[in-house]
Amino acid sequence: MSRAQNETYLLPFDNRIEINPALAGLNKNSSYQTGNQYHFVNSEQTYNLFYASWDSYSNKLKGGVALNFSQGMLSGQNISTSAIGFYYSGFPIKINNSRILLSAGTEVLAATKHWAVAFLNNVIPHDNDAPIEQGESFFRYYIFKPKFGFLWTNNSLQIGITSTVLHTRDVAFSLIEPTTTLGYTLYVSKKVDKRVRDLYSRPFEMSPELVVFYREEATIARLRLLAEYTDKTWGAFVQNDFTNHISTLGGTIGYRHNFMRFNLNAGMGIPGISDYNSFMCELSLNIIVPPFSHSKYNPWAPAKN
Template identity: 65%
Template structure:
């Protein structure tokens, strides 16, 4: 009975925000930067990682979103955990808003389970929203002081958002399951808003689920390719979205497909992924379109990303060919 009531409450919350359209953030989640999805991935497996890319999401002539992002994460022996730094530059065309986001997170506090471990993480992001630079420039050059201004108003700096967040990630040899919760706190800076902001639910939730297919076959990684399914679900009153992807990682190539659902704007996209990898560097392209008939608009989304993942090196000057001893 308790489980049924919890499911009913979750469904009620899930569909309560579908009619909210005035977004305060881009809410675009990168395809390849897992730290942006769950901060518990910071420094996972003692890797040093850098991810950067640009994601573009066109819904119609009025609604367009863009996100340029970069993230770096590494494992710190002194802090006994992973640390991550992130940056994002976003665009909300409907409101002529540009956002700049800076983030820091720490992942650690490992909890051993029967067949894996749980990693906990904490962090915070700061978002600064301004009037879109081109619109602000044109308003300053073309319009007079007493003329009405373009959206969102005359002031350049609009508002700030502080987003403390916590997360957990349960991982073992075959599965990864994580949840991230963020509590945004908005401070309005401009007082000349043409359209007053709508009230929003302060909590956002991100669910991550992936099947790890990296088990050894007779102690050897000899398979020519590996399939890895992944599911991401994001909930906020302003935006509800899910993405299911299936990737095939070959020796130096990556290909796959994904289904992405923007429930807020009723956009259901089908797309593909292609990538090339050499040593520790990979370049991936993800592109898709809204499926006609079930989507309200013929939307288009595209992301080009650069990923660098450097594993730890175990080297001994005395015994350079010796294997690492755990």
């Protein structure tokens, strides 16, 4: 039971804070990301994850701050999860044209019975063992997750590592001892700009991205290539779920308008390589607002420190 999957281990495409909290308030931007990812593995394993995060740069704290909320479902265990976290990113170290940012924060996840299971447990008589094999308690377990992030960035490349301490405390079965494990997430992203005669021309911007997610219960790696046009986004990705032996091939389509971006990511398990004919999709909304510096009387003047 200690190795049973106890989180909705889905790797969001567009929740940057979940991947690396050091991205909070990067370049003094304010952003909001929300989306929902659904993953069908087989008839006994389906997972769903809703997420919403907000981050911004704080002049008073001299760094980025972020709030992250998620709600998931594990169909195999009839478990629902809810998590909320707070993070701070700062302590910049400048090296030539690059910066190093450090982040720290914590997240708390609470797991409960799925509402339908809880309802049936109250309706069906207790002399029937099958509906109540999970036990009487509505709350199943808690996971406390302190996170520490590292990010090296310049104008074209970002490399980050996030380390997570997972302390799991079971409340449904008192005989199970609390456990503490470690998890890591590697994030690499590069922007490929098109230069014409020493001038930058950007009809589109290419962004290769690599994310490697490791936990004791799950290991996932994803390579994605995005081409962002003025108002459109196209892309392709390959994701390997080493735990369930699933290799997924998929694509990304999106629409951009001012500060808003709508993206749809969808893919299927590759037949002959994957153990299951799985399917996954994620619909997301991203709002990224850059900082504004405008003076009514001197509009072209730079911002004062």
